[in-house]
Amino acid sequence: METVAKTSVVFIPTKQTPAVTQIKAAAPNYKPGRFETAITWWRIKTRIFFFACIILKKPQTVIATFKKMISLRNNVWGGDLKKLHKIDGKYYFNQYTPGWPSRAYDELIKGELRRQADGNRSEKLSFIFLAITRKCPMRCEHCFEWDNLNQKESFTKEDLFTVVDMYQREGVLQIHFSGGEPMARFKDLLPLIRHASKKTECWVLSSGFNFTEKNAGLLKEAGCKGVVISIDHYIEELHNLFRGNPGAFAGAVQAVAAARKAGMVTSLSVCVTKAFLDGHHLDPYMAFAKNLGVQFVQVLEPRSVGHYEGQAVQLEEKHISMLETAFKKFNHSAGYTDYPTMLYHGYHQRRVGCFSGSRSVYIDSGGDVHACPFCHTKSYNIIDLIRKQVTALPVKENSCPQFSRIA
Ligand code: SF4
Structure with missing residues (x-):
């Protein structure tokens, strides 16, 4: 098996590589401004609340689950994440969350609401x-x-x-x-x-x-x-x-x-x-x-x-x-x-x-x-x-062996 030397050398470059400079000039990054960001987050959260009402129905469950979702989000991001990126007409705040608005984002939220409401494993x-x-x-x-x-x-x-x-x-x-x-x-x-x-x-x-x-x-x-x-x-x-x-x-x-x-x-x-x-x-x-x-x-x-x-x-x-x-x-x-x-x-x-x-x-x-x-x-x-021409996936969860499972 081939081995590779470990990186233990420490030094700081004195200038950016030319390639980096070229990229900056090549493609500007679109970042929504403060107003657009605030409105977009308000729309996203309102939509989550709307789905909570439709799916969970009982007011007590709706409120409790919505709060749980917000609390989980704050734990994942170490606070109330405000950063948003807009690419090709959609907003992204996480590479593991589909862009918003989209059917995929809505389905993700609906599934998570059900999971948070009843711990549906x-x-x-x-x-x-x-x-x-x-x-x-x-x-x-x-x-x-x-x-x-x-x-x-x-x-x-x-x-x-x-x-x-x-x-x-x-x-x-x-x-x-x-x-x-x-x-x-x-x-x-x-x-x-x-x-x-x-x-x-x-x-x-x-x-x-x-x-x-x-x-x-x-x-x-x-x-x-x-x-x-x-x-x-x-x-x-x-x-x-x-x-x-x-x-x-x-x-x-x-x-x-x-x-x-x-x-x-x-x-x-x-x-x-x-x-x-x-x-x-x-x-x-x-x-x-x-x-x-x-x-x-x-x-x-x-x-x-x-x-x-x-x-x-x-x-x-x-x-x-x-x-x-x-x-x-x-x-x-x-x-x-x-x-x-x-x-x-x-x-x-x-x-x-x-x-x-x-x-x-x-x-x-x-x-x-x-x-x-x-x-x-x-x-x-x-x-x-x-x-074996089995078409259905086994109902078998791969638990993380290092950290506990998120409810
Ligand atoms: S970690 Fe490196 S060696 Fe391994 S699959 Fe990815 S690119 Fe290839």
Whole structure:
């Protein structure tokens, strides 16, 4: 098994890369003003209350459930999140929530209201990650698919269409296509998104490989709404070292530009190692993300799975505290309104539990179904079900083994 040197070097760049400067000039970011934001949040909350009245009927239940929803939201975001991004006529405040207004957003809210009102454990999944390929040109330090990479494909093209159909029948509202590197299987990814996007909001998670302007335009035209590009450092050499590929940074930055130019919601994903946090790289990283013009930054804690298996990568208390402080600052402080929204799952996981397993699952490139990419909790194999011509999904929840389940 190939090993990659760990990033322990700490230095601060003296200037932005030319690529970053080009992107700023290439595609302006539309951010709703204060009035538009306030009105939009009022409309969203009013609609949630309206659905609560229609579905729950009894005034006491309506009020109690609406309050529960607001409280859950505040726990997830560390306060009353005001940030909104408007792309292609829809508002986004989270990369895991469909844009508003949309049928998918309404269905998500209706399901959550029912769940919160009666703790209905059989409420359906709303979201899946689907790893469509084992191919990948990267060799990332933290890869959770490490043991599956670059082997013979498990999913045929037909299997992938069948998987999408099976989960759509179960009411899934959002699919994030991953891998391996999904853009390494572009000729199958494109028709798959064209098919899936008729009923479901589609996103692509990529390292930036093969994410050219032309391919970004084709994805958008096929119905892809959002893209998450992994950039694990704002310093080119350190990102390339982390990804085990000398062209990783240039490809990722160009992918961000291409996604924005095509008009897709664009997010960065960063695995924050101890060295990254000890080197105080989070603030400059957020400034880098702001300059790239992305709407979201997803901060992931390293876990001892896949390529990190057996390594002491778990963050310490001091690192968690740094992340929580930054999470509140970038999402709520007055001086940071023009920064991307920061997603940090560890914040709500340590307070109210984890959404994975009950609301979402991760289907790896071998067809095994887990709670999430980081918690390998295989409960069934979707390819086995397809071969046996089973059309209904097992009623079996993948509980998060690390954090409690959110009610
Ligand atoms: S983390 Fe993603 S991009 Fe990196 S090696 Fe694994 S599958 Fe490839």
